[in-house]
Amino acid sequence: MTACSSNANLPVEPRDAAIVWPKLQLAVKPQSDIEKSIAQMVSTMTIEQKIAQMIQPEIRDITVEDMRTYGFGSYLNGGGSFPNGDKHATPADWIALAESMYQASIDDSIDGSTIPTMWGTDAVHGHNNVIGATLFPHNIGLGAANNPALIEQIATVTAREVMVTGIDWVFAPTVAVVRDDRWGRTYEGYSEDPQIVSDYAAAIVKGLQGAADKDFLGDERVISTVKHFLGDGGTVGGKDQGDNVATEQALFDIHAQGYVSGLSVGAQSVMASFNSWHGKKSHGHQYLLTDVLKNQMGFDGFVVGDWNGHGQIEGCSVDNCSDAAIAGLDVYMAPTPVWKPLFNNLVAQAKSGALPMARIDDAVTRVLRVKMRAGLLEKPSPAQRPLSGKTELIGSKAHRDVARQAVRESLVMLKNNGNLLPLSPKQVVLVAGDGADNIGKQSGGWTITWQGTNNTNDDFPGGTSIYEGIKAQVSKAGGKTILNPEGRFAIRPDVAIVVFGEDPYAEGHGDVDDLEYQPGNKRDLALLKKLKAQGVPVVAVFISGRPMWVNAELNASDAFVAAWLPGSEGAGVAEVLFSEDKANPKFDISGKLSYSWPSHPDQTAVNRFDDDYKPLFSYGFGLSYADEVELGMLPEVIQPHLDESESVAIFKRAVQPPWRMFIGSDDQRLAVNGAMQQSSTVYVRTIDKERQEDAWRVAFNGSGRGYIDFSSHLASDFKASLASDSVLSFAIKIDQAGSSDNATDSINEPLIEKTYIAMKCDTDCGEPLDIAPTLNALPAQQWQAVNIDLKCFRYSGVDLGKVTTPFSLASASPLILNIADIEIRPLHKDETVTIECQ
Known part of the structure; x- marks a missing residue:
């Protein structure tokens, strides 16, 4: 087997497909009675x-x-x-x-x-x-x-x-x-x-x-x-x-x-x-x-x-x-x-x-x-x-048992210094990390929602988070578990299990530039290092949809297990990590890498049988509990933090973490957890702009003030973006104004009435901007870019150092529009500001 390579000089479409492609021996063959019936029907x-x-x-x-x-x-x-x-x-x-x-x-x-x-x-x-x-x-x-x-x-x-x-x-x-x-x-x-x-x-x-x-x-x-x-x-x-x-x-x-x-x-x-x-x-x-x-x-x-x-x-x-x-x-x-x-x-x-x-x-x-x-x-x-x-039958015990077996067999142990694993369940066990008690995160994309986002544990009746599996194992043996995602504890733990990794994504939303984990914001590494500095042995359980460059995280852990995306049966992870008899664990850890693990962030295409094959962990690697292998310190590349003046995506093909999308009115607020959502005043659904479901259609019915928000419970600091003359940028297409009949696709009189864009802080800050004049000037039924100078929000009273909602769109009038590509970014050289404030 050889690596895939380009050779543009070879013919792409030979005249005879048999040169490369075989005649298959198909197990299901045509039946004459079926073929006759089909021919009759088609005729x-x-x-x-x-x-x-x-x-x-x-x-x-x-x-x-x-x-x-x-x-x-x-x-x-x-x-x-x-x-x-x-x-x-x-x-x-x-x-x-x-x-x-x-x-x-x-x-x-x-x-x-x-x-x-x-x-x-x-x-x-x-x-x-x-x-x-x-x-x-x-x-x-x-x-x-x-x-x-x-x-x-x-x-x-x-x-x-x-x-x-x-x-x-x-x-x-x-x-x-x-x-x-x-x-x-x-x-x-x-x-x-x-x-x-x-x-x-x-x-x-x-x-x-x-x-x-x-x-x-x-x-x-x-x-x-x-x-x-x-x-x-x-x-x-x-x-x-x-x-x-x-x-x-x-x-x-x-x-x-x-x-x-x-x-x-x-x-x-x-x-x-x-x-x-x-x-x-x-x-x-x-x-x-x-x-x-x-x-x-x-x-x-x-x-x-x-x-x-x-x-x-x-x-x-x-x-x-x-x-x-x-x-x-x-x-x-x-x-x-x-x-x-x-x-x-x-x-x-x-x-x-x-x-x-x-x-x-x-x-x-x-x-x-x-x-x-x-x-x-x-x-x-x-x-x-x-x-x-x-x-x-749906979610039955017999079916979940099959899934739990699959979880156990999928785990790959990359590091087990001092043979820390398997753990005795009779200890005080700290369970930390944002993936510990998060079935949605451990299940990844294509989970209830397309991207696997906006799910809570309540959306998985019968399922178990990794933490819940750990708690069951430890409690049964008389040990004690402490759940704290930030790794804080009042009782000193004997060991910490930190569950962390990629947030869910699907298709092109998950494309990345390289394989470095958390570039510019090493919050999970900081958690591992904090526990390590406190003298607590650390077991890292890494959730991901691909091998990633995690040298620093490996160095900061005593044991490291690649759990991939285990699905709804997180208890299967705990069944492998713990054992009452350390010499004879109930379940060995048996998974072997079916993907080569990168030795540096740019080693993105390293595959078995490559001529120059130098991964960190080779295809087929995976420690068992019988192995006594010490992983030494790996080289770490210190990555500079991202310049806060660079682009910050809010909605680019999908809602980007840490933001979540909400719709509502003055007395109602609903999280958008699927491809469509409706409140008393506004209806939203995904549509296709350039790719699958990369935009939102928003219909305000005019019965009261309706809004869509992209918000986070964490405040973001956009002061550096202000200093770099950045803009709030988004693409918009006006479908209909002045009528609550969303069956038509034409602009009706009267034109768009007051429609507001706002940024929000933890507490009330700033006044919204009326963008109706701008929207009325846009051609109907065409996607247009709108760039609002960040100074407009500062002049309106927004504290750009404490923004929890970087984009809020509200209208009390009937209006149907489509919106996409929301971000805060520097203005490109060939662009102009749509709304500027002096």
Whole structure:
């Protein structure tokens, strides 16, 4: 195996795909009776019915009546999207929506079609959108366990919990082979080594779908999706949705192995990737989607797009892109209201011949083939299926036991000087760090909400934080636990366990420039050093979605355990850390690195089999309790603190820590914990500006003063930003003013009335700025940048040294706008100040 490398002189699209790509021996083969039935169905379908099978809208943007009218072949819920927009929707709510959509899809009173729809969901580490579900470690931790049999068991449990809610199809497994750990989706990959990915892809597909010769797509199984095709883990610089410039041989050897194994055992759908290969987007790559995947490798299921990914093809838009279907895309993932113009455009292109009917028929055939193999045309409706409504299965003890085993096997011990671990539970144990009692943090992204943010322990009924697991172990043995995130104590502890690490993120929101942990703000290191200076032995439990450069944190710890993102069963961590019999621990620590650990912050692409391979900890490293290895002091690079005059992001694609988003009125304040939220005066929901859910739509209804805030309980000092002539900058698009009817998309008279921007402190400070004149001067329906001189806030009375809310937008009048890219930053040379104060 060789490292992925660029060779632009080699042909990217050879005339014969067989040069590199194999003919697969697929376990699931065509059946003549099914093929005849499909051909008969397709021959009787109208163009509109066919195109409807190729469109997949999202539950926030369609109604049951839309389903009745169009008869979509499928629909999805995105991360952080729930029935009725309710984060705490019950399993019964999920089933009710599934049943309603199913019944509408088979109602032929409008569209003339009785073909059942199917629901797809992101169940990537358990049924992770549903409150109370069993949440397994993310893939990076499972890779460290290197146990394919366990992976199949995890997938089987996931399928059962999904089937309880009436859902047919999951967007898993992710089979990316990650080559640069700066990528924000690193934790979604099992390993940098294609061998583990290959073994796991087969195991998880069998767990989700059942064995091809046994219980294939039976009553306790769901349709699986291997994703993202192809090369998403190998982009230049680890950029999400970036360009993979591997040779074609390396593309196969490294990035395609999960597809070889996953498709061979019967995976029925493949998701196209956002990334490009040598500059050409995968959603429009006919060579990869059709010549390689379908014709050469023999895949006869369907290819589904990713979130509006077709709109990234050159010459396409999200609502007009026949090129994707021509290239080989069978199902357009079309969230947001673009599904309707996309449908109309595809119908028109089909009728004009611009989109060949043969390609449409092939796409529809593939969709129907999978539906028939899954029995969807014969199965009872979602509410009547065998597992539907058996809510005792969701988060059951048996399922959580599987997850707890996965947690135990995923832990990797990097340091254990003096054989401090395992610990006796009969001690006084201080548990510190902001991850100690935080199930949301330990679960990471793709956890209830898309980014995994804005969750509390109450959102995980039945789950356990790492602290709760420690407390149970220690209390049972007669010891004592002290929980203090800041590491303070009144009774001197015998040992401190500090749980810390990365805050949750998903996709591009997690992209980083290098692998240094907490650059410029080493608060967790300070905590470790404080305890060390007090003579307290320190066990570090590091939560992260990737290996990181933590030399200083390693030096400040006596033992160091990489816990990755363990999910809802934090008790599994404690079961390994503690043992009543030190000589014979109940559970050994057995995880081995499936990613190489960097020796310096810029060593972001260090992979097994590299020619110049010099990581800090090699692939496969992991101490056991039997090992007696002393880790010496590691080199530390003292990083200067960030200049406080540099950019401070408040909302950049996602709300940035430490800020949280709130909406409300004079007598109501609500935290925004999902993709949509509504108060008595204002409604917000995520929308797409440039990428998935990177902006907010804000609708003030005019019934009273409404606001949106980005706030923190911690005060921030922006005096240095003031000294550098910085601005409060944001992008805005005005949709509608002067009317509470949010169904229209035009500016109505009267124009925008008083609308205020404010900064706030711990106590009342400063007056808000009326920005209505500025907004009225902006062109409607266009994104515009607004830059407000920070001096305006100082002149209004704001103490810029004590800001708890750097951005608050309020209006008492009807107004609908979209907002994105909120930050405090120096003004760029080519920019002007929109609002300045002298």
